[in-house]
Amino acid sequence: xxxxxxxxxxxxxxxxxxxxxxxxxxxxxxxxxxxxxxxxxxxxxxxxxxxxxxxxxxxxxxxxxxxxxxxxxxxxxxxxxxxxxxxxxxxxxxxxxxxxxxxxxxxxxxxxxxxxxxxxxxxxxxxxxxxxxxxxxxxxxxxxxxxxxxxxxxxxxxxxxxxxxxxxxxxxxxxxxxxxxxxxxxxxxxxxxxxxxxxxxxxxxxxxxxxxxxxxxxxxxxxxxxxxxxxxxxxxxxxxxxxxxxxxxxxxxxxxxxxxxxxxxxxxxxxxxxxxxxxxxxxxxxxxxxxxxxxxxxxxx
Amino acid sequence: xxxxxxxxxxxxxxxxxxxxxxxxxxxxxxxxxxxxxxxxxxxxxxxxxxxxxxxxxxxxxxxxxxxxxxxxxxxxxxxxxxxxxxxxxxxxxxxxxxxxxxxxxxxxxxxxxxxxxxxxxxxxxxxxxxxxxxxxxxxxxxxxxxxxxxxxxxxxxxxxxxxxxxxxxxxxxxxxxxxxxxxxxxxxxxxxxxxxxxxxxxxxxxxxxxxxxxxxxxxxxxxxxxxxxxxxxxxxxxxxxxxxxxxxxxxxxxxxxxxxxxxxxxxxxxxxxxxxxxxxxxxxxxxxxxx
Numbered sequence: 001x002x003x004x005x006x007x008x009x010x011x012x013x014x015x016x017x018x019x020x021x022x023x024x025x026x027x028x029x030x031x032x033x034x035x036x037x038x039x040x041x042x043x044x045x046x047x048x049x050x051x052x053x054x055x056x057x058x059x060x061x062x063x064x065x066x067x068x069x070x071x072x073x074x075x076x077x078x079x080x081x082x083x084x085x086x087x088x089x090x091x092x093x094x095x096x097x098x099x100x101x102x103x104x105x106x107x108x109x110x111x112x113x114x115x116x117x118x119x120x121x122x123x124x125x126x127x128x129x130x131x132x133x134x135x136x137x138x139x140x141x142x143x144x145x146x147x148x149x150x151x152x153x154x155x156x157x158x159x160x161x162x163x164x165x166x167x168x169x170x171x172x173x174x175x176x177x178x179x180x181x182x183x184x185x186x187x188x189x190x191x192x193x194x195x196x197x198x199x200x201x202x203x204x205x206x207x208x209x210x211x212x213x214x215x216x217x218x219x220x221x222x223x224x225x226x227x228x229x230x231x232x233x234x235x236x237x238x239x240x241x242x243x244x245x246x247x248x249x250x251x252x253x254x255x256x257x258x259x260x261x262x263x264x265x266x267x268x269x270x271x272x273x274x275x276x277x278x279x280x281x282x283x284x285x286x287x288x289x290x291x292x293x294x295x296x297x298x299x300x301x
Numbered sequence: 302x303x304x305x306x307x308x309x310x311x312x313x314x315x316x317x318x319x320x321x322x323x324x325x326x327x328x329x330x331x332x333x334x335x336x337x338x339x340x341x342x343x344x345x346x347x348x349x350x351x352x353x354x355x356x357x358x359x360x361x362x363x364x365x366x367x368x369x370x371x372x373x374x375x376x377x378x379x380x381x382x383x384x385x386x387x388x389x390x391x392x393x394x395x396x397x398x399x400x401x402x403x404x405x406x407x408x409x410x411x412x413x414x415x416x417x418x419x420x421x422x423x424x425x426x427x428x429x430x431x432x433x434x435x436x437x438x439x440x441x442x443x444x445x446x447x448x449x450x451x452x453x454x455x456x457x458x459x460x461x462x463x464x465x466x467x468x469x470x471x472x473x474x475x476x477x478x479x480x481x482x483x484x485x486x487x488x489x490x491x492x493x494x495x496x497x498x499x500x501x502x503x504x505x506x507x508x509x510x511x512x513x514x515x516x517x518x519x520x521x522x523x524x525x526x527x528x529x530x531x532x533x534x535x536x537x538x539x540x541x542x543x544x545x546x547x548x549x550x551x552x553x554x555x556x557x558x559x560x561x562x563x564x565x566x567x568x569x570x571x572x573x574x575x576x577x578x579x580x581x582x583x584x585x586x587x588x589x590x591x592x
Contacts, residue, residue, distance in 0.1 A: 023496040024415030031408035031467050032423065034400075038442065038464030039430045045441035056444050100341060108334050116579065117342045123575035123582075124348065125525035127547045128564040132348040134550075135355065135557070140366070142351070179345070184583055237434030241527040241543075245550045259436040266440050267532075276440040283437035290432030 043283065046276045054273035066273050076278065078253045079261040082167060083285075086235055086257065089171040093178040093231045094224065100179065101186035102212070115187070122180030126241035133173040134160065134246050163254040166247055170255050173242055178234060182227045189223035190216070229293040236286055258282045349565075356562035363558050373558035380555060381563045386542035387570070393455050393462065393530070393541055394523045398516055400463035401470050405515065406508065408467075409474025410500045414486050424475065430468040435461070435528060443532055451533075458533040462523050470515045473585070477511040478504060514585040517578040524571045542567040 050066055052059040070076055100118060104111055121129065136142045137159045147155050159169035193216065201211045240259050243249055249256035249264060256264065259282060266275030355363065362368030377383060411417070412424045435442065442461065451457030481504060489499040505512075523529075530544035540548070546563050549555045575582060 020415055020496075021417040024411040024417040024420065027407035027411035027415060027496070027500070028417070028420070028423065030404040031427070031471050034404055034460070034464045034467050035427060035430050038461060039433055039438065039468075042438035042441035042445065043433070045445075046438055049441060054440075056440075056447075103334065103338055103341070106334055108331055108338060110335075111338075114338050114342055116576065118345050119579070119583075120572065120575070121345055121348060123521055123525075123571045124568045125527070125543045125571070127525070127527050127543050127550075128352075128568050129348060131546070131550055131560060131564055132351045135351050135561075136347075142347075188583065233432070233434070237436055240436065241525075241547065244527060245547050248551060259434070262436050262439055263528075266443070272440045272444070279437045279439055282434065286432055286434055286437065290429065293432070 046279050046283070049273050050277035050280055052273050054276065055270055056272045059273065062273075066277055070274055070277050073274075075253060075256070075261060075265075076281075079256050079258045079278075080281075082253075082255065082257050083236060085167060086171055086174065086239075087232070089175050090228065090231055090235070092175045094182060094227055096175065097179050097182035097227070098186050098220075098224070100183045101190055102216070104183070104187055105190040118183055119180045121177070122184070126177055126238065127245055129177050130173065130242040130245040133169070133176070133242070137169045160247055161251065163251045166251060166254045170239070170242060170246060173246070174235065174239065177242070178231055182231065185223050185227045185230070186220060189220045193219050226293070229289055232289050233286055236282065236289070258285070352561045352565040352568070356558050356565060358558045360556040360558060363556070373556065373562050377559055377562050377566075380559045381545060381549065382538075383542070383563065383566055385538065386540055386545045387566075389455070389534075389539050390524055390541040390543070390570075393458055393534075394520055396455065396459045397462035397466065397523055398519050400459065401466045401515065401519055402512060404463070405467055405470035405474055406505060406512075407500060408471045409478050410504055412471065412475040413478035414481070414483065414504075415496065424471075427468050428472050431472065435465060439528075439532075446533055452535040454536070455534065455539060458529050461529050461533055462519075462526070465529075466515075466519045466522070470519070473511055473515060474508065477508060481507055510581065510584075513578060514581040517574060517581045518585040520574055521571045521582070 049059060051061060051063055052066070053062050054060075104115055104118070108114075134141075137157070138144075139156060139158045139161075143159070144156050147157065157165070159165040197215055198211055201215055206214070236257075237259055239257055240263065243255055243257065243260045247255040249260050258278060262275050262278045262282065265271050265278060356373055357369055357371070359368065359370040359372040362370055408427075412420055412427075446452055446457040446461065449457070451460065485503060486499050489503045490496065494502055524541075525543055527543055527547050530541040531547070534540060534544070542563075546560070546567055549563070550560055
């Protein structure tokens with residue numbers, strides 16, 4: 001890559017630095033082009049199309065109508081409400097892995113094997129985990145077997161079949177799918193904890209709970225923050241596979257979250273303009289969480 | 302799900318001294334702990350035993366509750382085109398990962414060692430692109446890729462996966478390469494390797510662990526993904542296995558035992574990769590905060 005310039009003396013002076021900068025730019029260009037083309041440009045398009053009536057082929061500018069229609073649409077509010085309700089799973093999706101990580105950290109015999117087993121579902125597609133969860137909650141499924149085992153022979157649940165319980169079943173499945181990832185995060189955090197600190201506290205007569213609360217937990221705080229962000233983003237943008245195989249968004253709209261509403265509005269109803277607008281709303285929601293994460297990076301660097 | 306920044310010298314997950322084992326009176330406690338961990342293991346393995354035992358029944362046996370049969374395994378390939386779907390998944394995964402590495406490695410090199418004007422700002426924008434979920438830009442993306450006539454084969458899906466995976470890999474490579482001494486690169490460039498030679502001969506060999514991390518993470522992510530494969534591969538004969546399974550399941554006409562057999566097969570490649578390269582996966586997931 002040679003630098004062409006008419007200003008010869010200046011070029012000679014700058015040539016090395018400029019060559020290096022040009023090389024750097026050229027090296028970064030393919031990645032920039034890919035990300036701009038497939039992520040940046042569509043964000044701009046989504047803004048534009050949210051002001052249009054759009055079926056994917058032709059779009060007509062209709063100004064704010066899409067927006068006002070969308071915000072008067074109960075589907076949008078139902079989806080947002082479902083997303084909000086699912087936030088209740090977050091403490092569980094963090095608490096259980098924290099407990100499991102602390103148990104693993106005790107290094108009981110065979111803990112490496114246990115660790116591998118606990119992380120194993122992390123490798124499996126949420127499509128497959130969704131199919132298995134469907135078996136768990138089904139009328140003839142494991143959940144009812146457990147209930148019967150405990151003596152309630154005539155109690156039968158079918159959580160995915162009813163509007164009142166389907167979202168809870170989805171939430172429980174989500175908690176299960178997050179256990180592996182969050183346990184990995186917490187276990188890594190525990191591994192960076194200086195064991196002599198705990199030992200010193202123990203010699204000073206501190207009980208287990210006290211050590212956990214005063215030493216372990218504060219040490220883990222940034223890992224917990226990170227796990228929180230990861231979990232919330234997954235909740236907003238990774239449930240699609242689970243919903244697709246478990247409920248298809250139903251019964252009714254009871255398990256339709258924002259991301260699934262986008263898919264339904266666009267591909268089942270063919271209303272691309274409204275779907276683009278819903279996409280923007282999801283974008284803003286994740287951006288808020290993303291800013292929190294960027295701040296975390298900032299505070300760590 | 303991917304996250305945050307790291308120096309290459311991150312501590313391995315194990316190998317830190319264990320909590321020291323103490324007096325024998327603790328022994329009972331250890332046994333209780335062991336039992337609890339065994340119970341958790343049973344829960345975490347639940348998906349596998351559901352898949353195994355359900356697939357070992359015929360449809361009748363499944364509906365009536367008892368029995369054992371190889372039927373759903375024998376007939377599996379006539380219900381689900383397993384071979385074709387695994388081939389599709391393999392093509393899409395490897396091609397996407399290849400693109401991610403080919404664009405990600407030079408970009409990481411550029412952002413860490415060949416910094417150009419505004420490279421920090423560009424890098425930050427790149428990092429923020431990690432946070433954009435595909436669903437947020439799904440409609441324009443779909444229309445663009447369709448208009449470019451890329452949904453007929455694998456190319457559309459490959460490019461979308463590559464674009465979604467690139468921000469994280471650029472981020473990871475950049476932070477990794479920052480740990481490579483500048484003098485090494487300088488010496489290489491001065492010795493006539495050129496920029497490309499310095500990248501290929503000096504940086505890439507050191508970056509093998511980072512490359513492994515990106516490859517393993519992306520493999521599992523792409524293999525397991527549904528949305529991109531579902532929308533950006535229009536030809537049903539070219540469906541990846543995860544998409545094939547999801548579509549069959551959503552159709553509600555396939556027998557459950559056969560679906561479970563297919564699920565098990567689809568899960569095997571990602572599980573094998575995970576078990577072999579567990580270390581890299583863990584590193585990738587905890588990039589940046591395991592110091």
